[in-house]
Amino acid sequence: MKKALLVSLLLGGASTGTIAQSVDDSKPLTITPQVSIEQFNWIENYTTGKAGIKFELKPSSKLNINLDLGAYKNINKPYATQSSGNALSINFSDYKTAPPYSASINPLYNQPKANLSGFYANIDAGVPFKLSDTSKISIEPFIGLEGKVWSRSLVYGQEGEQTVFEEKYKFLSPSLGAKLNYTSKSKVKLTLRIGVSYPALSKLKTDEKNLTAPNTEFNLSKHLSPSIEASAKMKKLTIKIRYERLNLGSTDSLKGVTQPSTKANVTGFSIGYDF
Numbered sequence: 001m002k003k004a005l006l007v008s009l010l011l012g013g014a015s016t017g018t019i020a021q022s023v024d025d026s027k028p029l030t031i032t033p034q035v036s037i038e039q040f041n042w043i044e045n046y047t048t049g050k051a052g053i054k055f056e057l058k059p060s061s062k063l064n065i066n067l068d069l070g071a072y073k074n075i076n077k078p079y080a081t082q083s084s085g086n087a088l089s090i091n092f093s094d095y096k097t098a099p100p101y102s103a104s105i106n107p108l109y110n111q112p113k114a115n116l117s118g119f120y121a122n123i124d125a126g127v128p129f130k131l132s133d134t135s136k137i138s139i140e141p142f143i144g145l146e147g148k149v150w151s152r153s154l155v156y157g158q159e160g161e162q163t164v165f166e167e168k169y170k171f172l173s174p175s176l177g178a179k180l181n182y183t184s185k186s187k188v189k190l191t192l193r194i195g196v197s198y199p200a201l202s203k204l205k206t207d208e209k210n211l212t213a214p215n216t217e218f219n220l221s222k223h224l225s226p227s228i229e230a231s232a233k234m235k236k237l238t239i240k241i242r243y244e245r246l247n248l249g250s251t252d253s254l255k256g257v258t259q260p261s262t263k264a265n266v267t268g269f270s271i272g273y274d275f
Contacts, residue, residue: 030056032238036270038072042246043152043262044114046074052120054272064126064140071119080114080154112165118150126179140179146197147172165209169248172201173225189233196226202249204259218259221249236274243267 032054040046052070059065124144131137148171156163177195184190202220206213229242244266251259 028058031275032056032272033275034070034238034270034272036240036268037075038266038268040074040116040264040266042116042264044078044080044116046078046114046116047076048072048116049075050268050270062127062129064128064142066122066124066126066144068122069120071117073117074115077113077115080112112154112156115153115155116150118148118169120149121147122175124175128179128181136183138181140181142177142179142195144175144195145172146175163209166207168205168207170201170203170205171199173197173199177227187235191231191233193229193231194227196224198222198224204251218251220251220259221261223247223249223261238272238274240270240272241268242270 034052034054036050036052038048038050040048050070050072052068054069055067057065057067122144124142126140126142128138128140131139149169151166151168153164153166156165175195175197177193179194180192182190199220199222202222203217204220205217206215208215225244225246227242227244229240231238231240233239246264246266248262248264250261
């Protein structure tokens with residue numbers, strides 16, 4: 001009788017430990033700080049540093065919710081490019097004879113330097129399902145909402161004698177796509193994510209110093225923007241590479257100014273650690 005009771009207690013303890021381990025493996029909330037470096041090739045070619053945080057919520061085994069927040073800024077200082085630039089950007093020739101931009105001192109003083117900075121907030125909800133009960137592969141269709149705000153500024157002149165012109169862009173875009181997940185025997189999780197977004201809101205605003213259209217807000221025409229990323233998660237460490245093609249539309253013609261469509265190719269590498 002005593003032996004039977006002892007065996008029962010041991011089995012009960014083992015069962016409790018298994019349940020606790022199972023709960024721990026399916027953590028309802030994971031917080032992941034992440035840093036990345038990106039090549040943002042747009043009107044100018046920027047190298048940007050990005051810092052952010054990701055919240056992954058699993059209210060059930062059939063629903064994943066992800067919230068991704070972050071900000072970025074260029075770490076290089078490219079010269080502004082007018083040949084492929086905006087119709088709303090300042091003409092360089094307007095400043096060639098005004099001090100301190102004299103070409104007799106340095107021709108590059110006539111060419112402004114460009115800066116890019118911004119922040120983003122993305123949320124998506126996905127429903128994962130396995131191809132079979134024993135499969136290590138799962139597919140997760142998702143829908144989401146992406147918010148982006150960024151500023152492109154042109155800086156004329158030298159330190160202490162600078163004039164800055166700024167363009168602000170705002171986008172709010174519904175998105176959809178799918179994730180393909182594979183978990184190896186060594187518990188390395190590989191994920192391929194493919195998505196597309198289409199802006200419900202797409203705006204550009206100039207500052208009061210713009211010579212073509214001062215302090216004006218424009219609606220931009222709307223285009224699909226695809227993205228693809230691949231990641232590997234080993235225990236708490238996640239490494240990710242990502243490519244996104246941002247298709248920015250032209251301005252409406254109601255305000256008498258035409259801004260041509262532009263495209264931005266964004267390629268990046270990031271590292272995150274779970275808490």
